[in-house]
Amino acid sequence: MQEYLSVGIVLKPHGLRGEVKVKPLTDDERRYDCLNCVYVKNDEFKELSIISRRYNKGFVYLRFKGLETIDSVTNLRNKYLWIPRHMARKLPADTYFIADLLGCRVETLSGEYLGEIADVQETGSNDVYIVHGGPKGEILIPALKKVVVEVDIKNKLVRVDLTDMEGLLPDEN
Numbered sequence: 001m002q003e004y005l006s007v008g009i010v011l012k013p014h015g016l017r018g019e020v021k022v023k024p025l026t027d028d029e030r031r032y033d034c035l036n037c038v039y040v041k042n043d044e045f046k047e048l049s050i051i052s053r054r055y056n057k058g059f060v061y062l063r064f065k066g067l068e069t070i071d072s073v074t075n076l077r078n079k080y081l082w083i084p085r086h087m088a089r090k091l092p093a094d095t096y097f098i099a100d101l102l103g104c105r106v107e108t109l110s111g112e113y114l115g116e117i118a119d120v121q122e123t124g125s126n127d128v129y130i131v132h133g134g135p136k137g138e139i140l141i142p143a144l145k146k147v148v149v150e151v152d153i154k155n156k157l158v159r160v161d162l163t164d165m166e167g168l169l170p171d172e173n
Contacts, residue, residue, distance in 0.1 A: 016069070102117055
């Protein structure tokens, strides 16, 4: 499991006083209200203390201690903001961090290997697991309870039931 989880990406500096515009990568946009700091990664993780935050139209605008000019935050553009896993909120049952799903082996209930989760597409109604590396090529699996029957993060395994999902696999008619 990853030690750090991404909570946002810096899009660009905003204004002249070191504020940055951030696209949140969390289901709870107001998540930043509970954070005193975030981390950026170059060669190693560096802590940035948050001194102000505000929200507007789905974005969060942050200012950091010691970075109070546009020049001081320009190098943050396109950088991910991270938090240590221990700062993550507890997830509801049957909910997983995307970082934990990536790389999980996907197989059917009968044990047929389909590949590994390469990405998760958030569609609004349900997520879609994008599976690569299996014998059938790319497969898109809807993250529905009737389809995804077991998620074992510890063993990096996701088991799926495709019996009611006709046409999901590429070689089906």
